[in-house]
Amino acid sequence: MKLILSISLLFALSMYASGCEETVPDPVExxxxxxxxxxLIFSKTSGWRHDSIEPGIEAVAELGRNNGFSVTxxxxxxxxxxxxxxxxxxxxxxxxxxTVFDESQRNAFxxxxxxxxxxxxxxxxxxxxxxxxxxxxxxxxxxxxHPNDPNVREAIVRVVNPDHPSxxxxxxxxxxxxxxxNFGYMNEEVHVLLELDTDxxxxxxxxxxxxxxxxxxxDGGRAFYTALGHTxxxxxxxxxxxxxxxxxxxxxxxx
Numbered sequence: 699m700k701l702i703l704s705i706s707l708l709f710a711l712s713m714y715a716s717g718c719e720e721t722v723p724d725p726v727e728x729x730x731x732x733x734x735x736x737x738l739i740f741s742k743t744s745g746w747r748h749d750s751i752e753p754g755i756e757a758v759a760e761l762g763r764n765n766g767f768s769v770t771x772x773x774x775x776x777x778x779x780x781x782x783x784x785x786x787x788x789x790x791x792x793x794x795x796x797t798v799f800d801e802s803q804r805n806a807f808x809x810x811x812x813x814x815x816x817x818x819x820x821x822x823x824x825x826x827x828x829x830x831x832x833x834x835x836x837x838x839x840x841x842x843x844h845p846n847d848p849n850v851r852e853a854i855v856r857v858v859n860p861d862h863p864s865x866x867x868x869x870x871x872x873x874x875x876x877x878x879x880n881f882g883y884m885n886e887e888v889h890v891l892l893e894l895d896t897d898x899x900x901x902x903x904x905x906x907x908x909x910x911x912x913x914x915x916x917d918g919g920r921a922f923y924t925a926l927g928h929t930x931x932x933x934x935x936x937x938x939x940x941x942x943x944x945x946x947x948x949x950x951x952x953x
Contacts, residue, residue, distance in 0.1 A: 733766035735950045738786045742773040745796035748822060750930045754792050757933035761943050767950065778803040780810065788816030788949035791823035791837070793927065804830060811836065811919035816949035820942070821927040824879065835885050836916050838923050839909075842882035845901025849877045850929060854898035855910060858890045862913065863953050864922065864944030865891050868937060873898075877928035880904065888912040892924070911941075913948055922949050 739758055741751045755771050762769035770786070775798055783789070783806060799807065804827075811817060817836055825841040827833040834840050845851060855872040857865050878894060880903035892911035896902040911924040922945035932938045947953055 733762070733768055735767040735787045735952050736785060737762065737767055737769050737946060737950060738777075738783070738789045739769060739771040739792050740773070740775075740778075740789055740798075741771065741792040741794060742775055742798045743793070743795040744798055745825065746822070747795065748793040748928060750821075750928060750933060751793050753930045753933040754820065754927065757939060758790065758792070758942070758946075761939065761946070765943065767946075767952065775799050775803050778806045780806045783807065783810040783815065784813075786810075786815065787951065788818055788946065790818045790820065790946065790949070791826065792820050793822045794826040795822050796826060797829065798826060799830075804833075808832060808917075811921075812917055813919075815919050816951060817919060817921040818942075818945050818949040819921070819923040821877075821879075821925055823923060824881065824925065832917075834883055836921050838888040838912050838914065838921065839881040839884040842880045842903070844877050844879050845899075850875055851878070851899050851901070853878055854895035855926075856893050856895055858893050858909075862891055862944065863947050864911065864913070864924070864941050866944065867940045868892075871895070872937065874926075874935070874938075875929070876926050876932065878902070878910070879925045881909075884909070885914070888914040888923075911945075913945070920949060920951065922946075 739755055759769045819837045823837050824839050828840060852873060852875050857868050857870050859865055890909040890912045894902060894908040894910050896905045896908050902908050913922045924945060926932060926938055
């Protein structure tokens with residue numbers, strides 16, 4: 699089937715970000731209906747809302763269309779029931795923020811991971827569900843702060859592990875602009891993929907050891923996270939999209 703994500707859906711997704719699922723219909727929409735693997739994009743925000751969400755949805759839908767996996771998008775946490783989630787191989791948290799679930803939705807998502815499901819997180823997925831320690835372990839860290847004035851700045855990203863599907867296409871040193879997160883809690887069991895050269899920019903709270911993307915197997919499932927992806931421009935950047943696609947393939951167990 700052809701890509702059917704419409705401008706009206708993108709507008710609706712932004713309107714549904716208030717978190718009032720009981721007053722609106724479920725905006726789940728199939729974007730790409732091809733392939734043997736299936737991805738759900740979840741982009742609900744209860745705090746800061748990135749203007750890269752809509753371009754991100756479009757870009758991931760295009761990745762699915764070009765690489766043979768189906769993509770569905772929602773901002774309705776009410777869709778998080780196990781009977782719904784079982785249809786997907788992985789769930790992408792695309793710039794989610796703060797508290798997005800009630801207890802029953804948390805339970806459904808946890809059961810999805812425990813039954814072998816995959817998780818991928820982009821950027822502010824670490825600025826999400828601070829009150830749920832299990833989620834912090836899954837995503838691998840919690841956001842603490844970022845440099846300001848400007849918040850988006852050039853830095854050098856170094857590849858730590860070049861053998862993962864999310865990094866095998868990247869140069870050893872990759873200079874790019876983004877909003878570079880500092881983290882509070884970090885799960886020391888994750889496998890680091892990318893780190894920042896903390897001498898290449900001002901504002902790191904982790905001098906000499908600043909992980910910025912990682913993966914791990916966790917609680918029966920698998921998880922990939924990249925802190926890249928703050929800007930709209932990221933989602934038209936070829937290397938970033940290849941990096942993200944590799945992470946999604948890992949999450950979907952599609953390597």
